Amino acid sequence: MLGTALLAGAEHGLNRLLRLDATALPRLARLAGCVLAVHCTAPELHFHILPNADGLRLAGNWQGEADCTLHAPAASLLRLAASRQKTAVLHSPEVSLEGDSSSLLALAGILQDLELDWEYELSRWLGPVVTQLLAGSLRHSAHWGGQSLASLRQNLADYLGEESNTLVGRHEAEARFAEVDDLRLATDRLEARIARLTHPQESSDNA
Amino acid sequence: MNDPRKTESTTHFGYQSVPESQKARKVAEVFHSVAAKYDLMNDVLSGGLHRLWKRFTIELSGVRRGNRVLDIAGGTGDLTLQFSRLVGESGEVLLADINDSMLKVGRDRLLDRGVAGNVRFVQADAEKLPFPDNHFDVITIAFGLRNVTRKEDALRSMLRVLKPGGRLLVLEFSKPSNALLGKVYDAYSFAFMPLAGKLITNDADSYRYLAESIRMHPDQETLKSMMAGAGFERVTYHNMTGGIVALHRGLKP
Numbered sequence: 338m339l340g341t342a343l344l345a346g347a348e349h350g351l352n353r354l355l356r357l358d359a360t361a362l363p364r365l366a367r368l369a370g371c372v373l374a375v376h377c378t379a380p381e382l383h384f385h386i387l388p389n390a391d392g393l394r395l396a397g398n399w400q401g402e403a404d405c406t407l408h409a410p411a412a413s414l415l416r417l418a419a420s421r422q423k424t425a426v427l428h429s430p431e432v433s434l435e436g437d438s439s440s441l442l443a444l445a446g447i448l449q450d451l452e453l454d455w456e457y458e459l460s461r462w463l464g465p466v467v468t469q470l471l472a473g474s475l476r477h478s479a480h481w482g483g484q485s486l487a488s489l490r491q492n493l494a495d496y497l498g499e500e501s502n503t504l505v506g507r508h509e510a511e512a513r514f515a516e517v518d519d520l521r522l523a524t525d526r527l528e529a530r531i532a533r534l535t536h537p538q539e540s541s542d543n544a
Numbered sequence: 545m546n547d548p549r550k551t552e553s554t555t556h557f558g559y560q561s562v563p564e565s566q567k568a569r570k571v572a573e574v575f576h577s578v579a580a581k582y583d584l585m586n587d588v589l590s591g592g593l594h595r596l597w598k599r600f601t602i603e604l605s606g607v608r609r610g611n612r613v614l615d616i617a618g619g620t621g622d623l624t625l626q627f628s629r630l631v632g633e634s635g636e637v638l639l640a641d642i643n644d645s646m647l648k649v650g651r652d653r654l655l656d657r658g659v660a661g662n663v664r665f666v667q668a669d670a671e672k673l674p675f676p677d678n679h680f681d682v683i684t685i686a687f688g689l690r691n692v693t694r695k696e697d698a699l700r701s702m703l704r705v706l707k708p709g710g711r712l713l714v715l716e717f718s719k720p721s722n723a724l725l726g727k728v729y730d731a732y733s734f735a736f737m738p739l740a741g742k743l744i745t746n747d748a749d750s751y752r753y754l755a756e757s758i759r760m761h762p763d764q765e766t767l768k769s770m771m772a773g774a775g776f777e778r779v780t781y782h783n784m785t786g787g788i789v790a791l792h793r794g795l796k797p
């Protein structure tokens with residue numbers, strides 16, 4: 338009963354998130370009727386996901402047959418939930434699929450494409466004016482944070498490469514890589530020339 | 545000449561003994577009285593746990609898209625609402641209840657929630673279900689069997705209308721598996737439930753009947769035997785919340 342309660346809570350939260358995306362629910366409605374089984378191999382855990390027009394239903398004791406079963410450890414399932422490259426995670430060696438994987442891939446696609454309209458949800462609680470002010474402030478802070486991070490990264494790279502000489506600078510590294518590439522090409526050409534010079538001898542010996 | 549009143553067999557209505565012909569009317573009076581605030585009272589009295597019990601019932605039904613489901617004593621339509629989403633447009637859910645007040649509340653509530661198209665509403669007696677043989681994939685009766693006068697007849701009627709391989713799920717109050725929990729539960733049932741009924745619906749008697757009818761209902765093993773006796777196979781039950789509620793499941797051979 339505790340597991341059922343936890344899954345019910347998770348389902349409630351997940352479906353609230355899904356409702357923040359304008360396209361998620363109509364896309365999930367097209368998957369209605371599919372039953373996806375998830376088997377977490379470490380730690381051992383089973384549950385089912387049933388998409389429908391209202392979101393996802395999470396069931397811990399589903400007795401019906403599943404269309405597709407996903408076997409994966411918890412770490413991979415978390416990566417699957419958080420990663421932008423969900424299909425890459427699904428194709429990793431520790432993850433295995435049984436049955437019709439198209440519905441699972443479609444569900445992964447829907448979750449990957451989520452664009453949550455958090456401003457709408459915020460406006461329901463705080464009203465449009467406060468939300469606008471708060472959202473503007475948050476967007477400004479996020480923009481400032483992003484710029485600061487990029488600037489910090491650039492300054493750190495300049496310091497390590499140009500001032501302290503701890504690391505080789507990008508331009509210097511690129512020049513060295515180019516030289517290595519030229520050397521590799523020259524070696525290849527030399528090998529080819531030697532091969533061509535020795536080949537006629539072998540040909541004439543055979544003749 | 546024999547007086548028919550002297551020969552009529554009796555049954556229980558809570559702790560009272562009443563003629564069988566009167567029980568349905570008395571149960572109907574209870575549900576006419578509580579119908580309007582039935583959902584609120586369920587939440588108050590169970591602390592919201594009834595949602596988890598019903599959720600577990602849905603999971604064990606194994607219902608699939610396109611299935612035909614009968615929700616007997618469906619009342620305000622909690623199970624029907626979830627079944628209608630799971631069976632989809634190609635399936636069908638019938639909400640049946642003997643009590644027209646409960647049926648009206650259920651119908652209005654489901655329509656308000658946008659549930660339409662694959663749901664029908666039928667006023668029907670569980671003992672004489674007005675459906676063809678081998679008609680349903682899943683039948684549920686949640687918190688309804690204890691109010692039925694002749695439970696064996698109802699179980700046989702459900703078996704008749706189920707398809708071979710179909711599942712019957714009986715969700716009902718039962719006997720706590722722990723004696724201490726049983727005493728706490730008794731105190732709660734006979735002190736708090738009528739009081740809550742009085743405060744919220746102005747009807748303590750209906751909730752006193754609820755507490756009494758739970759005690760008169762067969763325990764887990766007895767109900768399992770009754771289902772097997774009616775012809776169900778692979779009958780199992782799951783205790784929930786320490787046996788306060790049990791979910792019985794049987795298959796039609």
